[in-house]
Amino acid sequence: MIGKAQTSSLLALIAVLALTMPTAAAEDHGHAHGAAAHDEDHAHDDDHAHDEDHAHDDDHAHEEDHGHEEDAAHAFETAGVKIVHPWMNATSGREALIFLELENIGNGSVSLEGAEVPFAETATLVGFALENGEGRYRDLPFVPVSPGRTLDLAPEGLAILASGLTRDFTEGQTVEITLQTSAGKIPLIVAVESETARQHSHAGHNH
Amino acid sequence: MxxxxxxxxxxxxxxxxxxxxxxxxxxxxxxxxxxxxxxxxxxxxxxxxxxxxxxxxxxxxxxxxxxxxxxxxxxxxxxxxxxxxADKFDLVVSAPGSEMTMMLATVFLQPSDVPLLGGQAYNTVANHPNVDVAAPLAFGDSYDGAPVIGTTADFARHLSDDRIEGRMWQSAFEAIAGAAAPVGIGQTFTPAHGMGDEAEENAHELVEFTVVATMPRTGTPWDRAILVPVEAVWEVHGLANGHAPEAGDQLGPPFDAAYFPGTPSIIVRAEALWANYALRSEFTRQNEMMAFFPGTVLAxxxxxxxxxxxxxxxxxxxxxxxxxxxxxxxxxxxxxxxxxxxxxxxxxxxxxxxxxxxxxxxxxxxxxxxxxxxxxxxxxxxxxxxxxxxxxxxxxxxxxxxxxxxxxxxxxxxxxxxxxxxxxxxxxxxxxxxxxxx
Structure with a gap:
């Protein structure tokens, strides 16, 4: 991830480049876009079962393109595990953090182990920690949740880190992922919130 | 590409x-x-x-x-x-309230009036299998502007990375001074009740602590602190000392819930990284207690x-x-x-x-x-x-x-x-x- 200081120096760099070599800067831009588009094309070629662009795969009930956002559920339940408000920030970058609340409504302990994210190269369970004043997300093997307890995946805390994103995400979209828990796999629909959102737009509602 | x-x-x-x-x-x-x-x-x-x-x-x-x-x-x-x-404070458990207030109180030693956690809550935390250290803190007293804080020997070791100079306290009225505290090994002091201008100098007149060790400099507000056994702070304030009378002069855990006067916050340490996150969900209980990462509050x-x-x-x-x-x-x-x-x-x-x-x-x-x-x-x-x-x-x-x-x-x-x-x-x-x- 790119830090703020780096972002500002990048901006400074861009400013200088823009001042001096407008043509070169524009060319670079073109290249970057070209590369991104290229990646996306690859994603289409691959057999991603949950790719939103494969809207014609009829056996997928929750395709983004079907415009089911209004009635899309915000709570998902399987085998004593209830997932509420899965969400992520809109991004055109290479990484995204996915947040949710996991309630153990069963009788035994349940561990959150990770997720299958079809639009990313890898997806890992990560935990936030401060190192030298900078926030870092470190890989975690699993996190157990006792019966009756809730595990909160939220910014500057726990999250699913999806790296190597194969496409861009804009506010209002929904995407499918599958959560891996010791109680089994749980398919979810993740709401894409604004780039700067800090919580699910329905947070605070009861589901 | x-x-x-x-x-x-x-x-x-x-x-x-x-x-x-x-x-x-x-x-x-x-x-x-x-x-x-x-x-x-x-x-x-x-x-x-x-x-x-x-x-x-x-x-x-x-x-x-x-x-x-x-x-x-x-x-x-x-x-x-x-x-x-905040490095030494992975997870803090306290009574429900403001995370920021509790973070300032524990990490930066800026205490304010906060509700206390009782003995039952403390034992729930301390007896959890994933918890390695659960240190109660007792704030409120000071000596010459330096906060006097009651806690356990485990926490003193954790805070100093086990590099205490001198020896660990062996009785309730021995103390370990931070690197910037106004007392050194061998010196004695009588804590005042409260902090700053409002401190009452004579409230604990009959009490005298002896410094038996110092901690290396950490570059944190805890450098000014003087650590004492939590039992001593409770006793000085006329409270039960956390142990049943038949326990004698026991210092540190386990504490007896019936004789536990309460603590504003418990510093929790777990060996495994994932355990901290599990413990946070474990100890987040509505109207009972809250658990937070000072690092997240700071972030x-x-x-x-x-x-x-x-x-x-x-x-x-x-x-x-x-x-x-x-x-x-x-x-x-x-x-x-x-x-x-x-x-x-x-x-x-x-x-x-x-x-x-x-x-x-x-x-x-x-x-x-x-x-x-x-x-x-x-x-x-x-x-x-x-x-x-x-x-x-x-x-x-x-x-x-x-x-x-x-x-x-x-x-x-x-x-x-x-x-x-x-x-x-x-x-x-x-x-x-x-x-x-x-």
């Missing part, structure tokens, strides 16, 4: 690459103008001839660059210092600070643009000063590019000197402010020069040097004959 390549580079390589990219236009234009020429004797002469005006220029640039750099460096120093202070604070920093950065960039504009204007005026010399050069048949290289080198030298001096000014100012902050708060704030500052300085230097081609070009437009008469 480019993006992947860039992301794959080590951070240092990225920083160096950005620096080189920032300086590249400067080197290119310098190389183009100076190729085959040796304008330096002339440039030196001009620099010396107008040394007062030049000195003012360099000072102006230095102050503006220094302000920008100082701002970034100071903010980072504060962030690193406060984050380091949220930094996020707000980050927004402020961005506003300030924009302000400092605007300042630098203004300074750059006035530098440019000044250069136009300065070049008028040696109009006659330039006309002379051209009358003698010097090529236009040579004249250009002299004027540009002169301007670039001023800018380079100003930028370098600005870095020194920025670091100096940060060091001075950091020293004051460290003295006042006990939070070790280091002034250091980071890549962000170097990039800022390089961007300023590159942009202004490029722009200074303009006044150089302007000198060429002046008619030679008029110049000779001037």
């Amino acid at each position: 480019l993006r992947d390549l860039w992301d794959g580079l080590p951070v240092l390589a990225q920083d160096v690459a950005i620096l080189l990219a920032l300086l590249a236009p400067l080197l290119l234009i310098g190389g183009f103008l100076l190729r085959g020429f040796a304008p330096w004797p002339l440039v030196r002469a001009v620099l010396w001839r107008f040394r007062w005006a030049n000195g003012m220029f360099v000072a102006l640039i230095a102050i503006s660059v220094g302000m920008g750099i100082g701002l970034i460096a100071q903010e980072r120093g504060l962030r690193q210092g406060t984050a380091a202070a 949220n604070l930094y996020r707000v600070m980050g927004d402020v920093r961005q506003v300030m950065s924009i302000m400092s960039v605007v300042t630098q643009v203004l300074v750059a504009a006035s530098v440019l204007l000044g250069l136009f005026i300065l070049t008028r000063l040696f109009r006659r010399q330039v006309a002379m050069l051209r009358a003698l048949g010097a090529p236009r590019r040579f004249v250009l290289s002299v004027v540009w080198s002169y301007a670039a030298s001023l800018l380079l000197a100003g930028t370098l001096a600005g870095i020194a000014v920025g670091v100096g100012a940060t060091a001075a402010i950091s020293t004051v902050v460290t003295q006042r708060t006990d939070i070790l704030v280091n002034a250091s020069l980071g890549w962000g500052e170097i990039h800022l300085a390089a961007a300023f230097l590159a942009a202004t040097s490029l722009l200074s081609v303009l006044p150089a070009l302007a000198t060429l437009r002046q008619p030679v004959v008029e110049g000779l008469r001037a």
Whole structure:
């Protein structure tokens, strides 16, 4: 991830480049876009079962393109595990953090182990920690949740880190992922919130 | 592809690459103008001839660059210092309330009146299989301005990385002093009830603690603290001491819930990284207790600070643009000063590019000197402010020069040097004959 200081120096760099070599800067831009588009094309070629662009795969009930956002559920339940408000920030970058609340409504302990994210190269369970004043997300093997307890995946805390994103995400979209828990796999629909959102737009509602 | 390549580079390589990219236009234009020429004797002469005006220029640039750099460096120093202070506090469990208040109370020793957790709650936390250390804290007393804090031996070891000088306390009225506490090994003290101006000196008159150990410096507010067994703090305040009467002089856990007077917060430590997150969900119980990561609370604070920093950065960039504009204007005026010399050069048949290289080198030298001096000014100012902050708060704030500052300085230097081609070009437009008469 790119830090703020780096972002500002990048901006400074861009400013200088823009001042001096407008043509070169524009060319670079073109290249970057070209590369991104290229990646996306690859994603289409691959057999991603949950790719939103494969809207014609009829056996997928929750395709983004079907415009089911209004009635899309915000709570998902399987085998004593209830997932509420899965969400992520809109991004055109290479990484995204996915947040949710996991309630153990069963009788035994349940561990959150990770997720299958079809639009990313890898997806890992990560935990936030401060190192030298900078926030870092470190890989975690699993996190157990006792019966009756809730595990909160939220910014500057726990999250699913999806790296190597194969496409861009804009506010209002929904995407499918599958959560891996010791109680089994749980398919979810993740709401894409604004780039700067800090919580699910329905947070605070009861589901 | 480019993006992947860039992301794959080590951070240092990225920083160096950005620096080189920032300086590249400067080197290119310098190389183009100076190729085959040796304008330096002339440039030196001009620099010396107008040394007062030049000195003012360099000072102006230095102050503006220094302000920008100082701002970034100071903010980072504060962030690193406060984050380091929270290093020893992975997870804090307290009664439900404000995480910020509890974080300030435990990590930065700024206690306020907060509700207490009872013995049952404490035992729930302490007896959890994933918990390695569960240290109750007891705030409220002080000695000579230093907070006297009741806790357990495990926490004292954890806080000092097991590098206590002296010996661990063996009775309730022995103490371990932080590196900056006003007492040393062998000294005795009587704590006052409360902190600061409101402290009641005589409230605990009959009590005397003996310091048996000191802790190494940690660069945190805990350096001023004096640690004592939590049992002693409770006893001094006329409360039960956490153990049943038949337990005798037992110090530290396990505590008996029936004789546990309460603690504002429990510092929890777990060996495994994942356990901290599991424990947080475990100990978050509505109306009963809350668990939080001080690191997360601080990160949220930094996020707000980050927004402020961005506003300030924009302000400092605007300042630098203004300074750059006035530098440019000044250069136009300065070049008028040696109009006659330039006309002379051209009358003698010097090529236009040579004249250009002299004027540009002169301007670039001023800018380079100003930028370098600005870095020194920025670091100096940060060091001075950091020293004051460290003295006042006990939070070790280091002034250091980071890549962000170097990039800022390089961007300023590159942009202004490029722009200074303009006044150089302007000198060429002046008619030679008029110049000779001037």
